[in-house]
Amino acid sequence: MPFVEIERLVKRFGEEVAVAGIDLNIEKGEFVTLLGPSGCGKTTTLRCIAGLERPDAGEIRIEGEVLASADKDIYLSPEDRNLGMVFQSYAVWPHMTVFNNVAFGLKIRGVGAGETKEKTDKALKLVGLAEVTDRYATKLSGGQRQRVALARAIVYGPRVVLFDEPLSNLDAKLREQMRIEIVRLQREVGITTIYVTHDQAEALVMSDRIVIMDKGVIQQIGDPETIYARPANAFVANFIGTANLMEGKFLGREGELADMEISAGEGRPPIRLKVPGTEGVAEGQRVILSLRPEDVSLHLESPAAPGPNLLEGEIIDTIYQGNFLDCQVRVGPHEVGVQMDHFEQLASGQKVYLTFEPDHGLLLTE
Ligand code: ADP
Numbered sequence: 001m002p003f004v005e006i007e008r009l010v011k012r013f014g015e016e017v018a019v020a021g022i023d024l025n026i027e028k029g030e031f032v033t034l035l036g037p038s039g040c041g042k043t044t045t046l047r048c049i050a051g052l053e054r055p056d057a058g059e060i061r062i063e064g065e066v067l068a069s070a071d072k073d074i075y076l077s078p079e080d081r082n083l084g085m086v087f088q089s090y091a092v093w094p095h096m097t098v099f100n101n102v103a104f105g106l107k108i109r110g111v112g113a114g115e116t117k118e119k120t121d122k123a124l125k126l127v128g129l130a131e132v133t134d135r136y137a138t139k140l141s142g143g144q145r146q147r148v149a150l151a152r153a154i155v156y157g158p159r160v161v162l163f164d165e166p167l168s169n170l171d172a173k174l175r176e177q178m179r180i181e182i183v184r185l186q187r188e189v190g191i192t193t194i195y196v197t198h199d200q201a202e203a204l205v206m207s208d209r210i211v212i213m214d215k216g217v218i219q220q221i222g223d224p225e226t227i228y229a230r231p232a233n234a235f236v237a238n239f240i241g242t243a244n245l246m247e248g249k250f251l252g253r254e255g256e257l258a259d260m261e262i263s264a265g266e267g268r269p270p271i272r273l274k275v276p277g278t279e280g281v282a283e284g285q286r287v288i289l290s291l292r293p294e295d296v297s298l299h300l301e302s303p304a305a306p307g308p309n310l311l312e313g314e315i316i317d318t319i320y321q322g323n324f325l326d327c328q329v330r331v332g333p334h335e336v337g338v339q340m341d342h343f344e345q346l347a348s349g350q351k352v353y354l355t356f357e358p359d360h361g362l363l364l365t366e
């Protein structure tokens with residue numbers, strides 16, 4: 001039995017369907033991230049789990065215990081769910097010391113002084129605040145405050161910790177540092193974690209599995225590598241990393257590979273391409289070719305041995321990105337992004353040649 005079970009979860013606000021029937025199972029100790037654009041229903045899903053929103057339909061269980069069920073008319077209050085929460089707005093109490101900020105949750109649960117001290121010290125040690133337990137929260141840095149919030153969420157041993165964009169108010173450098181800290185802590189404590197973010201880089205580096213949402217619906221569930229390499233549809237391909245999406249026509253399979261064609265612009269014959277032979281696609285069917293910018297090679301001269309995939313185009317623009325160069329290339333009606341790790345002098349309008357390995361193309365049907 002999965003540790004956390006979410007079944008056909010629906011939450012509406014008036015006419016608006018914020019969560020449109022979500023199914024999700026999470027194993028004990030897993031770090032699962034809900035990822036998607038603003039307004040896709042991440043926070044609402046998390047708030048339903050926390051007991052801050054009452055679902056309109058569906059059921060939520062942890063360790064088999066029903067926390068919320070529309071059908072059975074069960075709705076446990078947040079205090080009865082034993083979950084830890086770290087929300088973006090989660091402020092630490094400025095008039096209390098670090099120790100008291102963390103101990104507070106235990107005190108209100110009626111835990112005795114000895115046990116409170118022991119558990120609080122342990123949590124503060126875990127988050128690296130053992131040296132500043134007597135400091136007032138106002139004297140802490142942003143990162144230290146974040147750690148207080150973390151310690152507070154785990155101190156009473158919750159079954160699951162819920163995070164809602166906890167790092168979005170921090171500057172870029174601290175945010176990257178805190179990502180690593182949170183994952184380290186999660187591994188150390190082994191606590192089941194549900195993490196919400198709209199930041200794909202954050203999701204990719206932190207998660208065991210990522211749940212991609214759009215418009216209240218799950219688009220794909222998978223580990224970071226799978227989500228990146230095998231996006232289930234055009235939405236995921238575009239949302240995770242950047243993908244060149246080119247509409248074309250499927251021509252047919254030929255063993256491991258398939259043929260497709262994309263338009264080269266009016267008055268020109270279509271460009272034929274070799275791509276992986278996706279199952280279940282019919283001859284003549286409209287498909288979308290997804291191609292990562294880092295998987296496209298750019299040549300200044302027509303390559304002597306281009307392989308099966310050769311696109312002729314012209315430079316639209318180049319953007320220097322520090323450790324690589326982003327080029328936009330016009331190929332007929334398409335705009336193809338190419339990421340280059342070497343630097344060429346490229347002028348807009350310059351003619352270039354693009355090649356890619358058949359294996360690097362991905363065919364999508366929606
Ligand atoms: P996310 O966290 O992914 O940005 P939310 O779960 O906050 O998305 O919101 C999902 C949708 O539900 C949005 O369209 C939002 O406007 C709507 N919504 C969320 N909370 C409320 C609320 N309390 N009242 C009305 N609409 C809400």
Ligand code: MG
Pocket residue numbers: 042043044
């Ligand atoms: Mg949100």
